[in-house]
Amino acid sequence: MMFRSRVSKFAVALIALAAVATFSGCKKKAADPFPATGSIAGWEKTGDTRTFEAKNLYQYIDGDAEQYISAGVVTTSTADYKFQGSLEAVVDVHTMSAPDGARKIFEAGQTKDATTVQLGDAGIAYAQSVVFRKGPYLVRIVAYQSTPTSQQALIALAHGVEAKL
Amino acid sequence: MSDRRDFLKTALTGAVLLGSQSKLGLAAPPDVPGVPAHQDKFTHRLEPGKSKVVIARDAALHGSNGLLDEKHVFDLLDRAIASYTGRDKPTDAWKRILPPGPDKVIGLKTNGLGGKGISSHAVLALAIAERLQWAGIKPGNIIIWDRNARDLEACGFTINTDPSRIRCFGSDVSGYEDAPVAFGSAVNVKLSKILTRQCDMVIGLPILKDHSMAGVTFAMKNMYGVVQHPNELHGGGCNPFVADLNCIPAVREKVRFTVGDAMTSVYDGGPGFHPERLWQPNALIVGEDRVALDHTAWQMLERKRAEVGMGTFEAAGRPPRYIATAADPAHKLGYNKPEHIALVEI
Numbered sequence: 001m002m003f004r005s006r007v008s009k010f011a012v013a014l015i016a017l018a019a020v021a022t023f024s025g026c027k028k029k030a031a032d033p034f035p036a037t038g039s040i041a042g043w044e045k046t047g048d049t050r051t052f053e054a055k056n057l058y059q060y061i062d063g064d065a066e067q068y069i070s071a072g073v074v075t076t077s078t079a080d081y082k083f084q085g086s087l088e089a090v091v092d093v094h095t096m097s098a099p100d101g102a103r104k105i106f107e108a109g110q111t112k113d114a115t116t117v118q119l120g121d122a123g124i125a126y127a128q129s130v131v132f133r134k135g136p137y138l139v140r141i142v143a144y145q146s147t148p149t150s151q152q153a154l155i156a157l158a159h160g161v162e163a164k165l
Numbered sequence: 166m167s168d169r170r171d172f173l174k175t176a177l178t179g180a181v182l183l184g185s186q187s188k189l190g191l192a193a194p195p196d197v198p199g200v201p202a203h204q205d206k207f208t209h210r211l212e213p214g215k216s217k218v219v220i221a222r223d224a225a226l227h228g229s230n231g232l233l234d235e236k237h238v239f240d241l242l243d244r245a246i247a248s249y250t251g252r253d254k255p256t257d258a259w260k261r262i263l264p265p266g267p268d269k270v271i272g273l274k275t276n277g278l279g280g281k282g283i284s285s286h287a288v289l290a291l292a293i294a295e296r297l298q299w300a301g302i303k304p305g306n307i308i309i310w311d312r313n314a315r316d317l318e319a320c321g322f323t324i325n326t327d328p329s330r331i332r333c334f335g336s337d338v339s340g341y342e343d344a345p346v347a348f349g350s351a352v353n354v355k356l357s358k359i360l361t362r363q364c365d366m367v368i369g370l371p372i373l374k375d376h377s378m379a380g381v382t383f384a385m386k387n388m389y390g391v392v393q394h395p396n397e398l399h400g401g402g403c404n405p406f407v408a409d410l411n412c413i414p415a416v417r418e419k420v421r422f423t424v425g426d427a428m429t430s431v432y433d434g435g436p437g438f439h440p441e442r443l444w445q446p447n448a449l450i451v452g453e454d455r456v457a458l459d460h461t462a463w464q465m466l467e468r469k470r471a472e473v474g475m476g477t478f479e480a481a482g483r484p485p486r487y488i489a490t491a492a493d494p495a496h497k498l499g500y501n502k503p504e505h506i507a508l509v510e511i
Contacts, residue, residue, distance in 0.1 A: 058396035062278055062389070063436040064377055066399055090280065109434070113441070128440035142438060144282045146231075 033093045033137070034079045035160035043157050046088075047080040067108070068094055072101035083153045087145055091161060094138040102133040117155055120162050127151050130158045137165050215507040216454035216500045218461045221245035222511070226428055226447040233428060239292045242424070245449045246296070248511050259300035262422050264366050270306045271297055272364035274420070276371050276387050277316030282438040285370045285426045287321035289449075293368065293424060294331050304331050310359045312390045313337040339363065341393040349409035349495070355393040360415055367420040369455075373427040373446065373462050375435035379403035380478040380485035382436050383462035384423045384455040385411045385498070407487035408496045411455060417498070423458050425450035432469040444469055456491045456499030457506045463488060 037044045050060070054073050057065040061076070068076065074095045081089045096102045099121070106122060109131060114124035120134030128150055129142045139161055143150045223241045228234045243255050252258035263269065273293060275285035294307050305328035311317050313335035314324050322333045336357035345353040360367060371387035378399055379386055385407045389395035398406035411417060427448040434442045446465060452458045463485050467477055478484045492501035500506055 058394075061437055062395050063379075063382070063399070065396060067377060088281070111441070126441040142282075142440060144438075144440075146440070 033077070033139070033161045033164045034091060035157065035164065040157050040160040042084045042153065043160070044082045044085070045079055046082045049077055049079045051075050051077040068096075068105060071104045072097035081157065083143075083150075083157075087143055087147055087150055087153060089141055089143040089154065089157070091157070092140045092142075093161065093165075094140075096136045096138060099133070099135050102136055102138040105138050106131060106133045117158075119155070119158050120165070123158070125151055125155060128154075130154045132158060132162065134162055134165050139165075215505055216452065216457040217249060217507045217509065218450065218452040218454070218457050219245050219249045219509045219511065220427075220448050220450050220461065220465075221248065222446070222448045224447055227445055233286060233288055235288050238286070238288045238428070239295075241449055242289065242292045242296070244511060245424070245451045248509055249451050255296045256299045259296050263297070263300055263302065268306065269302065269365040270308065270363055271302055272359060272367040272419075273307065273309045274360075274367050274369050274387060274390065275309060275311045275317065275320050275322075276382075276390060276426075277311050277319035278390065279319070279372070279374065279431075279436050279438050281319045282440065283372060283374060283429065283431055283435070283443070284316070284319040284321075285372045286428055289424065289426055289428070290320070290322075290370055291331075293370070305329050307331045308359060308363060309333040310339075310357075311335050316390070334359075336391070336393075346413050346415070348412040350405050351398060351409035351413065353394075353397070354410065354413060356413070356415055357391045357393075360391050360419060364419055366422070369420055369423040369425070371423065371425050373425060373430040373450070373465065375431050375433050375442070375466060376403075376483070376485075377435065378483060379407065379487060380481075380483040381459065381463045381466055381488075383425055383450075384458040385487065385491060386459075388416050388420065391416065402483055402486060404485075404487040405490045405496075408491035408493075408498065411491060411498055412496055420455070422453055423451060423455060425458060425462065427462070427465065430466070430469075432466055432473070433475060454499035454506075456488060456501050458499075459485070459488045459491070460501045460503075460506065461508060 034045060034049055052060045053075055054069050057068060057073065057076055074097055077093045079091050081091060110124055114126060117123040117125045119132035123132030128146050131140045141154050141158055143154055221241050221244050223237050226233060226237045226241060246255060246258045247253050250258040250261040252261055273290050275290055277284040290309050297307055298304060309322060314337060317324065317333060317335055325333045336359055339358040341355040341357055342361055345355050347354060369384055369387050371383045374382045376382040379402055388410050389398060398410060427446045427450050430444045430446055431439050431442045432444050450458060450461060488501050490496060491498040
C-alpha cells in the first residue's frame with residue numbers, strides 16, 4: 001500500500017516535471033527584437049546590442065531617462081544599423097512593465113506633423129524617424145542623415161523589429 | 166583648406182599636431198572697481214556690472230550637403246573670440262582668455278550625451294585646440310573630455326591618452342573622486358578627476374538643446390557631465406541642482422569660459438536627438454558668465470519655438486528656473502537680467 005502510494009507520488013511528480021518542461025519548451029524565448037544583418041534588405045547591424053536596466057538608463061539617455069522610468073521602463077536595448085553602407089540609424093527598444101507605459105511615452109512624443117503608419121498597435125513616422133508601440137514595447141528608430149529614401153528604409157526596418165517582438 | 170582638413174583628420178586620429186608658437190603671455194586686465202563679487206574674475210567687460218556675451222553667426226556654416234564647412238567653423242570661431250576679447254589676432258585673443266603661466270592644462274568639456282546628431286561638433290573642439298596651441302598650449306596639455314568614450318565618439322572623436330598629442334578621453338578612464346563634495350542641494354557629488362586633478366582651466370563646449378526636465382541645457386547644465394551620478398540631480402526641473410552644482414568650487418573656479426555650440430540645436434524633444442525638431446542656428450555663443458550665456462541661449466530657443474508655433478517653456482511646464490537661481494544672492498554665478506548682459510551679435 002505504502003509502496004503503491006510512493007509510486008503514485010513519484011508518477012505525479014514526473015508528470016508535473018514533464019508538463020513544466022513541455023511548457024518551458026513551447027514558451028517564447030525572451031525577445032531579441034534586433035534584425036540580423038541582411039534579414040531586412042539593405043540593412044546591416046553595425047554594433048552589439050547594449051541593454052540598460054531602469055536604474056542605469058541615465059548612462060544611455062541621461063535627462064530623458066526619468067520620463068521612461070516614470071512610465072515603467074524595465075529595460076532599454078539599443079543597437080546601431082546602417083542602410084546600404086551609408087545611412088546610419090539607431091534602434092531603441094524600450095520594454096515597459098505594461099502596455100500603458102508604452103502608450104504614455106508614444107503619445108507624449110507624438111506631434112501633429114507625424115505621418116501615421118501601420119506598425120504594431122500604433123505607429124508614426126517622420127522623414128528621419130519612426131516610432132511605434134506594440135504591447136509593452138516602445139520602439140524608436142532614428143536616422144542620422146536624411147535621404148529621399150530614408151523614411152521608407154526606416155519603416156522597412158521597423159517592420160523587421162515588429163516581427164520579432 | 167587642405168591644410169586644415171589634414172589637421173582635422175590627423176587630430177581626430179591623434180596622429181600629428183601643430184607646434185606651439187609662444188608662451189602664455191598676458192595676464193587678465195585688472196578688475197573693474199564696483200563689480201559684484203561674483204563678477205570679479207571676469208576678464209572682459211564692456212562696462213562694470215555687465216557681462217559680455219557674443220553670438221557669432223554664419224548663414225553659410227552648413228554647406229549644400231548639409232555638413233559643416235570646416236573653414237567656416239574656424240573663421241566663425243575666430244570672429245567670435247576676436248569680438249569677445251577685442252583682439253583681432255586669434256593668438257592674442259586666446260592669450261586674453263587663458264590663464265597665465267607655463268604648462269597649463271586646458272580641458273575642453275564637450276557634450277555627447279544626445280548621441281550622434283546632437284552632440285558638440287568635433288570640428289569646433291579641434292579648431293579651439295588648434296588656436297590654443299597657437300597661444301602656447303602644448304598639444305598634450307589639451308584634454309578633450311566628457312563622461313565616457315561613447316559620448317566622445319558621438320561627437321566624432323577617437324580616444325587618445327598619449328600625452329605627446331591632444332588627449333581625448335572620458336571620466337570612465339580617469340575615474341571619479343572617492344570623496345564626495347556638496348553645495349546646497351547637490352550633495353554626494355563625485356567629480357571627475359579630469360576636472361579636479363588634470364585641468365587648470367576648463368572651456369565648456371555645450372550644445373544648445375531643449376531639455377525635457379530643465380527646459381534648456383547649455384553652459385551650466387553641461388556640468389552634469391562632470392559628475393558620476395547626474396541622474397541624482399534631476400528633481401524639480403533640475404532646480405536648484407544646476408546652480409548648486411556650478412557653485413562647487415572646482416566647477417565654479419575651473420570652468421571659466423564657454424564656447425557654446427549653437428551650430429545645430431533641438432528646440433523640442435531634447436536632450437536626445439530628435440531630427441524632426443532639429444534646427445541650425447549656425448551660431449557660436451561665447452562668454453565667461455555662465456548665467457548670462459544660459460539666459461541668452463534660453464531666449465534663442467524661445468524665439469525658435471515661437472517661430473514654429475510652439476508654446477513657451479513656461480507653457481510646456483519646464484521653464485529653466487535654475488538660471489534665475491544661479492543669479493540669486495545665494496549663488497552669485499552671474500547675471501540673468503537683460504540689463505546686465507551686454508549682448509553682441511555679429
